[in-house]
Amino acid sequence: MEHPDGPFSRVLFNRFEWQDADEGSAQSWEMSAWLGGDLDRVWLRSEGEREGGSTHAGDFELLYGRSVSPWWDVVAGLRQEFQPGPSRTWAAVGVQGLAPYRFEVQATALFGEGGRTAASMEVEYEMLLTNRLILQPLLEIEAHGRDDRTRGIGSGLSSIEGGLRLRYEISRRFAPYLGATRERALGRTADLRRAAGADVDETRLVAGVRWWF
Template sequence: MPSLPYRTLALSLGLALAGAAQAQGHDHSKMDHAAHQAAQKPPAKPAAAVDHSTMDHSKMDHAGMGDTKPAAPETKPAPMDHSQMDHSQMDHSRMTQAKPATSEPREPIPQPTDADRAAAFAPISLHMQHAPEFNHYVLINRLEAVDAEHGNAQAWEGQAWFGNDTDRLWLRSEGEREDGRVESANLEALYGRAISPWWDVVVGAKHDLRPEHGQTWAAFGVQGMAPYKFEVAATAYIGEAGRTALNFEAEYELLLTNRLILQPLIEVDLYGRDDPQRGIGAGLSTVEAGLRLRYEVTRQFAPYLGVTWERAFGDTADYRRAAGEDNNDAQLVAGVRVWF
């Protein structure tokens, strides 16, 4: 029987061999710790059970319940290769063609009727009854210096009215002065009655102050704005001893800019009988044309430069030649235009 020390040594050797064998069976260097940890996670708790016994199925919409198919991926159609198509075998008669756009509107404007015209151009008594108050207007259309043949001269032409839009008193005057002496001058006083929004009928009297002794005429005519904004005045006169005369005047304002305005003018005089004392012949007597360019410093005040041309005809030209005057004359003018 061996002694105690040997028995203790043998027991220690046996325990050491048993520990080495166990260590060799569990090699932790070759273990997957991630998988081991995942395996060690506790299982997920099951969802709480739904108690269907307490639910009111009569109020639930079961139409949308069922097996839902996954949405198919959206695909774009492949472009067609027309180069490989045989168009000769295709029926093009059923293909629709776009209608060309027409120049006429879809809803043409109807033609105006007589009722439409009557509504647009109401009687003058109804058209202007909104402005019965008294007004006035004074215009000195020409106040100018003239480069005359025998020196400097002056000329004027103006008009004024007082009243309302339908009834007015018109005053008109024009004349010339040369070498400190008035060569011609007249004054007209007329009653004007509006017969349309653009035209007045006038009747009254005219008095010639010069030349020679004075003469009075009865006057009547029309004045206003013609189409295309031509200002027109036509007046007939009946004087002493059965003398008659007719004056026609037209002018136009062409706006070159907002302030620079070109104003052409033409005036024609005709007489029924010869008047040797005044150097006037029967028929077409004189024609005067003018062209004035003004600049409106203000709307009420505008200086201007221009040129005028006058020619005498018939017996009037003969009287002028007999007096040593030209029957054809062109002049430079400069003046101002004022209204208030």
């Protein structure tokens, strides 16, 4: 019995949620999609946030991915950031995969115009409480190589965000969830936010759905 050669595809909205923001409500998303085979894939990744009827933060990535082990891919391509402040275009290189003890890891290094550099890492873990009830902790860290005052970002470790979401899988493809997140600006980024009168530490309640097809 032979397996088909593909190509195959999948679209995953890992987070599509409503958030209890300080000035009303906000909506955020994180999605990824891929097209290809077992070794080579084209990836689309995007995440962002809308608040008060306008996009507060948003980015889009187009990447080529190559499998280097049964659990890990190396990716490279372009990233476009639309908000906050002026748009930025980056070259992106990173890895994504499943670390020991089933931690899902996504780490990306960014290289922009004028010698700008940045890096981000996201780690997730899924705890199966029952066959359908799943608790998902999440940790995101961002760092920048230099100040970007027009976007309120300082050099060094700039922000850290933790989240905890409890979802119920009505089916394997569709799962509503509830949770909470906390984001804190650090170092120079925190200084720039304070100077602009913005919060440096924010906790939000969230409700959303996770689905894929």
